[in-house]
Amino acid sequence: MEISKKDNILNEALALFATHGFAHVSISMIAKQAKVTKSLIFHHFENKEHLWETVKEVFFKKYADNQMNLFESESDPIELIRKSMRYYFDFVRNNPMVPRFFAYAHLENDENCGRLDQPLMQRGGELIRQAQEHGLMRKNFNPVVLVMNFITVINQYFIAECHFKHWDNGLYQDPDTFINDFIEITIQGIQP
Amino acid sequence: MEISKKDNILNEALALFATHGFAHVSISMIAKQAKVTKSLIFHHFENKEHLWETVKEVFFKKYADNQMNLFESESDPIELIRKSMRYYFDFVRNNPMVPRFFAYAHLENDENCGRLDQPLMQRGGELIRQAQEHGLMRKNFNPVVLVMNFITVINQYFIAECHFKHWDNGLYQDPDTFINDFIEITIQGIQP
DNA sequence: CCAATTGTTGACCGATCGGTCAGTCAAATC
DNA sequence: GATTTGACTGACCGATCGGTCAACAATTGG
Numbered sequence: 001m002e003i004s005k006k007d008n009i010l011n012e013a014l015a016l017f018a019t020h021g022f023a024h025v026s027i028s029m030i031a032k033q034a035k036v037t038k039s040l041i042f043h044h045f046e047n048k049e050h051l052w053e054t055v056k057e058v059f060f061k062k063y064a065d066n067q068m069n070l071f072e073s074e075s076d077p078i079e080l081i082r083k084s085m086r087y088y089f090d091f092v093r094n095n096p097m098v099p100r101f102f103a104y105a106h107l108e109n110d111e112n113c114g115r116l117d118q119p120l121m122q123r124g125g126e127l128i129r130q131a132q133e134h135g136l137m138r139k140n141f142n143p144v145v146l147v148m149n150f151i152t153v154i155n156q157y158f159i160a161e162c163h164f165k166h167w168d169n170g171l172y173q174d175p176d177t178f179i180n181d182f183i184e185i186t187i188q189g190i191q192p
Numbered sequence: 193m194e195i196s197k198k199d200n201i202l203n204e205a206l207a208l209f210a211t212h213g214f215a216h217v218s219i220s221m222i223a224k225q226a227k228v229t230k231s232l233i234f235h236h237f238e239n240k241e242h243l244w245e246t247v248k249e250v251f252f253k254k255y256a257d258n259q260m261n262l263f264e265s266e267s268d269p270i271e272l273i274r275k276s277m278r279y280y281f282d283f284v285r286n287n288p289m290v291p292r293f294f295a296y297a298h299l300e301n302d303e304n305c306g307r308l309d310q311p312l313m314q315r316g317g318e319l320i321r322q323a324q325e326h327g328l329m330r331k332n333f334n335p336v337v338l339v340m341n342f343i344t345v346i347n348q349y350f351i352a353e354c355h356f357k358h359w360d361n362g363l364y365q366d367p368d369t370f371i372n373d374f375i376e377i378t379i380q381g382i383q384p
Numbered sequence: 385c386c387a388a389t390t391g392t393t394g395a396c397c398g399a400t401c402g403g404t405c406a407g408t409c410a411a412a413t414c
Numbered sequence: 415g416a417t418t419t420g421a422c423t424g425a426c427c428g429a430t431c432g433g434t435c436a437a438c439a440a441t442t443g444g
Contacts, residue, residue: 005421021299023215026401037423042403044421103299106352107213107292114354121355138380141373148355149374152348153341160298163306163313163340181333182341188330189381197391218431229393234433236391 006044009034013055018097021104022052053112056105059098060116066091071123077131081190082183084124085150089179092158099155121147137190146190153182198236201226205247210289213296214244245304248297252308255290258283263315269323273382274375276316277342281371284350291347313339329382338382345374 003011012034016025027048031038045051070087074080092099105113121144128143157178195203204226208217219240223230237243262279266272284291297305313336320335349370 021213021215021296023213024300027403028400038402039404039424040422043423048402100299103295104213106348106354107295107299109354111354113352114356117355141377142369144356145370145373145377148349149341149345149377152352153344156344156348157340160344163298163309164336177334178337181337185333185337185341185378185381187381188383189377189379191380219433220430230432231394231434232392240432 005034005036005040009036009041009044009051010055010058013051014059014101015097017052017055017104018101022048022108027051056101056110056112057116059101060113063091063095063098064117064120067120068123071127077127077134077136078187078191080127081146081150082187085154085183085186086179088151089154089157089175092154093175096158099158103155103159135192138192141190146186150182150186154179197226197228197232201228201233201236201243202247202250205243206251206293207289209244209247209296210293214240214300248293248302248304249308251290251293252305255283255287256309256312259312260315263319269319269326269328270379270383272319273338273342274379277346277375277378278371280343281346281349281367284346285367288350291350295347295351327384330384333382338378342374342378346371 009030013025013030016030016033027038027041030051031041034041041051045054067084067088070084071080074083102113124147125143128137128146131137132139132143157175201222205217205222208222208225219230219233222243223233226233233243237246259276259280262276263272266275294305316339317335320329320338323329324331324335349367
């Protein structure tokens with residue numbers, strides 16, 4: 001089956017918003033990219049703001065489902081952290097526009113983004129708290145710090161490429177080496 | 193002495209750019225905020241792009257000088273890491289617009305931002321490398337991962353406030369608790 | 385004192401912005 | 415077969431965008 005024009009608009013809007021941010025992207029650009037008329041976009045979406053909101057919810061759901069499944073599929077907490085980091089890293093590697101998109105949302109003080117990932121952070125936090133109580137992780141740190149730490153670093157790895165381009169040693173440009181080093185620092189950092 | 197109109201334009205431009213991003217901010221807005229005419233801005237700065245570049249270099253220098261001094265003021269590497277994190281955290285706390293500003297620069301694929309902080313990353317990397325060779329830190333991670341880790345997390349802490357607002361437990365909203373937990377995880381993570 | 389330079393302004397420009405609107409067309413409903 | 419509905423279009427709107435320009439005021443140097 002062919003992709004509908006509406007879905008096509010969403011896809012192209014995500015790509016453009018993630019690449020250039022909300023304000024840099026005009027409805028005309030999206031229309032051109034999606035090969036529809038500007039009017040059609042206003043037919044399907046109330047206005048530019050509403051289009052942005054819709055794009056956000058659709059693609060956040062894609063990511064959240066992925067992560068939530070992972071939470072339930074691994075019982076060893078240390079291994080869960082390790083796997084979560086690696087899985088999330090791979091997810092972002094395959095969807096490099098997504099962290100850019102959410103970074104724009106954060107910068108623009110989007111109130112909704114906190115609401116969207118709240119259940120995810122909550123669940124991650126709970127799992128870590130349990131592990132702490134069972135003596136599998138150090139007790140004296142707030143779980144949120146850990147969750148925040150790994151999401152942030154991985155997102156930023158794919159966003160701030162300009163930080164890496166100017167190094168002659170090629171190591172940090174190799175994604176696998178990077179994530180391995182980062183995982184080991186974190187795992188060792190939380191062990192009792 | 194009074195602040196010159198040109199400097200005033202720079203200050204207001206930083207604040208506006210950091211708050212709303214490049215595209216969202218119009219020259220008229222800056223003019224209004226700085227209480228000068230739009231034409232005066234074009235008199236002092238070639239165009240909008242050039243104003244953006246100037247703002248960036250001025251305020252990056254402010255941050256870089258701060259950090260570079262710290263690098264030379266502490267000889268114990270582990271303590272240097274600890275101090276760097278805390279100092280950088282405090283710097284950002286006092287200049288919360290700065291990380292927002294650079295985040296926008298990263299997102300907009302600003303080639304120059306890599307060039308700007310390259311000496312800083314280089315120096316930090318060297319110091320860590322030396323500490324590794326002296327057996328003061330674990331050897332099997334790339335220094336850049338560590339530098340990147342702490343800069344990223346601290347920046348993001350102040351940017352992504354929306355992540356924190358939706359929690360009932362107030363801990364992670366307390367900046368000091370947050371940075372303490374984060375420092376301990378990192379320090380423990382890199383020790384031999 | 386005059387000339388050159390620098391700071392500063394308001395009027396103005398073409399382009400593009402988000403958004404509207406009247407209307408076409410095809411498919412579903414009655 | 416008439417009517418309603420939803421997808422879709424092109425012409426158009428007022429507002430605002432970045433940027434220009436001629437002119438004036440203030441300062442500076444000879």
